[in-house]
Amino acid sequence: MLPLFWNPKSRKCLVVGGGDVATRKVSLLLQCGVSVSIVSPRLSRNLQEPVNRGQVAYTAREFSLSDLDGIDLVIAATDNSALNQSIAQSCKQRNILVNVVDSRDTSSVIFGSLVDRDPVQVAVSSGGASPVLARSLRSRLEAYIPAAFGELSKLVSTYRPVVKSTLHSPHERQKFWESILEGPVAELVLSGFLDDAKRMLERQLDDWRNKTVTSGEVYLVGAGPGDPDLLTFRALRLMQQADVVVYDRLVSKPILDLVRRGAEKIYAGKKSSNHTIPQEGINALLVRLAKEGKRVLRLKGGDPFIFGRGGEEIETLVDEGITFQVVPGITAASGCATYAGIPLTHRDYSQACIFVTGHQKGEGADLHWDALAKKDQTVVFYMGLSSVGIICEKMIEHGLEKHMPAALIQQGTTPEQKVVVGTLEDLPARVAAEQIQPPTLIIIGEVVRLHKTLQWFQPKPPSAP
Template sequence: MPTANYPVSLKLDGCRVLVAGGGRIATRRIPRLLAAGARVHVVAPEIAPDLRAAVDDDALTWSARAVDPADIDGCRLVFAATDDSAINRELAVAARSRGALVQRADHAADSDFLVPALVERGPLQIAIASAASAPSLTRRLRARLETLVPAAYGDLARLAGGFREAVRTRVPRERRGAFWNRVFDGPIAEQVFAGRYEAAERALETALADAHAGLEAVRGEVYLVGSGPGDPDLLTFRALRLMQQADVVLYDSLTAPEILALVAPEAERVHVGKRADRHTLAQSRINTLMVELAQAGRRVLRLKGGDPFVFGRGGEEIAELAEAGVSFQIVPGVTAANGCAAYAGIPLTHRDFAQSVIFVTGHLQAGELKLSWPELARPGQTVVFYMGRRNLDIICRSLTTHGLASDWPAAMVIDGTTRQQRLIVGTLADLPARVAAEPATGPALLIVGEVVRLHDTLGWFEPTP
């Protein structure tokens, strides 16, 4: 069984590095060497345009000739990247005789070190290597990690680096691990991820003072997260990350089981049951519950369908949090209008049919739909009614009364973006009857406008229950 490589991270600031060859591989290696502070010398008859630009900027030096073993003198690393295997082999022998480490571009087995695929976030580096056995796989993993690791992790690493010595001197060794866990898993890190770096610095200073005094205060936070219209693949990376670190989750009746399953297994789940007129908890109680849980030091995930600020009462909820001085952050989600329309193959705007789009609620207020019907009953726009199924007949009748033709296109999407999605297409005249004959009872979205006609050619999603 072959021995495993030993991963290291080299300090090259001020060190001389030889790169033999000026082509594609040299162009890939040199920028990172320069970023590490290495003094790079390239030896090759010709070099790539990008390397010429670096020479012109005095970032590296270049000898326009064939490489000579004497070029290795004084170098810590050697990259043998010529097109001639015999020259690369000769350089490898010469480098070892002079105490330098060598990497052959054409022969991994004859190399002293390998260059890993790297994901960089400021001072944070994630290296992926396969001992040269599967370079294509390491590149794929790198691409995957690039999408999974937010850029703000670099800021978090810088923040930790700036406080490392202070923590070492002021927090006893046996409590340092727990201290950093609270930093990286709690509100301080979330301040960084939300782009509030200075606030995170102040919070870390306070936490350090409390830890030094033995007063580690536990501070809770609320995450108001939009979970999208139903398909778990539409969750944002930030939403998924917060779902994994919450202590308690407040979720509605319409939260898809597949989405709830992505919450951290150890998190407490509280069903607050909002659906149509059936509420397990009143909105006021939900608001106060979030405040109470956060003040008890819990990380509270308020999981809401769609987007919290689009008919999600998110503004009401954070107003009470702000008044109570509870730290919170908002994570937008794909709102139902965007998600359901896309999965139904109905563009909300189109140059030929709709130059604007209007989102309205189909809920009754004081026993009637208090909407500006003359503004809604206009051609050249798309109107999307949230929660419009119960009052569909009133909506269709009001739109025709105020000017739209009875054969004006309309569609209802039920359980949009999920495997149970049902699309019912009709007109203002016949859609209520068509929907009444549909047994599906899931959340529904009404789309009114000429863009509905495009479904026949743009429909792509075929749900498979």
């Protein structure tokens, strides 16, 4: 198959048939501006509407060879396979393009599944082998390609003459457009800020004209709890256009594999009392890379603004005048609890939910245990594996029953997920017996009782490869 795009202007199309299949074809043709006529003894109710509106010419009778006169494209969509084949043969003899529904061997052209971001169009075809598969792939592309992509194309079309007259080198123009389409201008368009995008494009064109070195940009992106399917579309888009990625220990390998292949990767992981790069060093690194004109992806596990120190990092960017974006991710409490079948709130068990970390800013700082040890709420402890004994002890000491349900989740949302369920009294011993490894999450509250009946995610068994 040779994929081609056909200009429908001043073209005439004949649809033979008036059923549901013909309806879908006519709808597509009308969207593309084709002049459509239908020949069929009967019409479906949906086809009658465009006929009544004068959008389609309709002849109520059986097909005749004379109907092919002056026609550029024919769609045979009757429920009579012999008639469809006869129409196809007549079209081929006259060098008329023909599409026979559900018959790729008889057709000279095949319709692809279309993603329309006017004026950008993407067509997907399986060569007629599996239209359902083509539609499935199209639905994924629909989700991945932003709705405003057409506006981005129109912006480029508008400014192409200006850019061509300003930047005389083809290579220079190519690099300029790459910076526009993979940088903050494109993000402004896709976010709906078209006027701001135009102003920024014009400023950047002035910078290129004057050979002014422009600063890069930082993308602070939440990678979620581990499952790549939980990434947001925006996160994936920015991951695909980064020049360099600075990533944490909590970013799973399958997610890191989705970063643009040519991007430089810098590990900035942290374990308790063991930081590959101190936080101040990370802040300075982001500034330096951006000032070198690079698109910097700061990729953090979970959500960057929930125990991710994202606020500290962008404070430095603000001080240095660096452009940045923040993309939220599914925080570990939400993702891991969901994959463990533990709702964080439930009308019968919990009317509040509190997220807590044992890692405080000041050494020796304590938690507000009296506020945490309440019966009708759920408490989630991030990074609490090494403190599970102290946490359970303190919750009992400050008022919770020792039989209060509690759970620890290891590497939630990934194939290595493990859930240890117990009570405040016995959870530390259960965790010790399981030889749990971080990252982990501790959930305390009556909602843990629901794990047994609501668990749905099946991680791989220990013996699986």
